[in-house]
Amino acid sequence: MILNKSVNRQPRKVHAFWLFFPAASLLAAMAVPLSVWAVWSGTGWPAGLLGSGHGHELIFGFALALIAGYTLGPQPASLLYPLFGLWLAARLSWLLLPDSFSAQLLSPVFALALAWYVVPRFHAAKKWRNRIVGPLILLICLLAVIFGLSGALSVPDEPWLPDPFRLMHSAITGLLLLMTFMGGRIIAPAVAGTLEKKGIPLDARVQPRIEGMLIVVLGCSVFLTAFPVMNPVTGFLLILASGLITLRILRWKPWLCRERPDLLVLTAGYGWLAIGALATGLALVMGTALIPSLHLITVGALGILSTSVMLRLAWQRSHRRPPAAGEVFPIAAILSAAAVSRFLAGESPFSEPGLLWLSATLWALAYLWVTFRLFVLARHLQKPGK
Template structure:
């Protein structure tokens, strides 16, 4: 038995999330304050976080690391460490030397390698709705390549390639759709299982009709956001999507699960998707600045959902139970406050430095907290396995 146990330990594949989740959290905690400092100080350092650069790292650095951690599962150590090493090299090179060939190529290389490993895992599903995760992840990964083509000096620009900021808008809408789909697939069965233990039957679970309409509506918005026209159509689609997300959330009856704070916080993050989609849609319809509304998605929705999912998965693997209220409520409150502060900082946030720095500090605090908790939980798992 001892021999078999030692063989199992040697052949056991490490879980991707134990590496990618802390790395993503630490990147989030560091890059946002650095990006604000780069402009506010007047130094322009680090150069990779100026302009659309901080959005680049949020989506193609932070969000792709979250996707990697959640979807890769157990991997051979050689594969996992190569992916983590490439991701880290891409982040360092983009942040500090973005104008070099190395800084421009490593990010798209990681995105394509991640797509190579992840996308085929979702091809076995039979229903078209269940097969959407793979194409969505592939789209976000390919946007990293298109961003390089649009922003890299020395590459001839084509009329079919949008400018970097338009690509960021499209990528954020793609994240909105991905979080809407995957968030629903996490929340629905968990709520149904919790209510069934209490003798309550939940009729509205995945809600396939609403989910299908959301995929079509938000999927069209992803492509239209990259175009310089069709603001009225795109805005209308996002407002419709917001209403459907709100309806779907209400039909889950999360208020009947007060003993599951992790599900309540996931519900808050899901409602941030609705708020963000509505705000972006209204900004497009009114032809006003998109930046404040976009941050409701990147800070409110992405922040609350990502931290909730990371902590929930880590607690389940470490203690085989969901995180307590004291673990998730404060982080959700901090990130929600960060989103509201950034929204009210407006189109020119450096004209409102107190609100901007408040939002930045709250964001960094939340992700430093999550980074520390993930490291502690991971150490518990390693000690338990000895």
């Protein structure tokens, strides 16, 4: 009787992704078209999405919410809801009053709070490759703090000192590394398990040597991207990373998993990592604009991988099975078209408003649909007997 009372007193835990995933998806759906509207309309509203602001929200708002939802796991409401409230307050402050003290404070505070709870989870791993996730998440969180200080510390025309835009590029490269590692850890065992059921052995699973090389190559790129003087070296490293990612995909043989559309779409998103890394590397080597190629990473790779992971996790939790083809194929196609449209819009996208608006609209439609589906799946889980 005493044992039952102590068990009942334990706080009820909530899966973090049911809270952070829909919020992140809704933010993504709103931020991109609003950032285009802020410039195109001439109103400058919302101010927080002008210039590097929309990149700030998609990395330090959207991406960090994805990390929170995926890595926090079940948490007591007393921890999860205040953390989510901090994230929401940071987003509203940045969108409406980006130059205010609250905006400059809340976003870094959320990033540091998230790192405080998430990073220690990865310390128990024995192999250095398995422990890289914690420091990498910490780095992305710290970049949210450094970004706020960079405007005051940067010196114009000084190639050895990073400005806010270059720090944003470093954060994107950090996300490239994080998606490369985490995506591989999701795809490899899933593909291997699917092929084993069909009697097809897969020797190349995690591929530790290639994974280790990718961690080193992209880890160096994260640091070097912040310094324009190192562009040729960074470009070569990203081209090398693109080749390694492509080789890794080929050794997985995902085309043999036609009955698993969720794995095919995840692999397609992983392929966008190779495309984005190659295009960005070539731009750095040739001295051309980085913005179009970076959007291949943020729109193509991040878009497809994030929507796939969100839907896959929600479907597994609510229905105990992966999403069907009709759930994931259209979203992957829409986001691929959005990535190509934004790339074709070039360095000065407002000179190609049709392509820019097409990209923003497709991106928003994809994430609005994901937001809707997440709410439907959450309600299904709340039905009696679930």
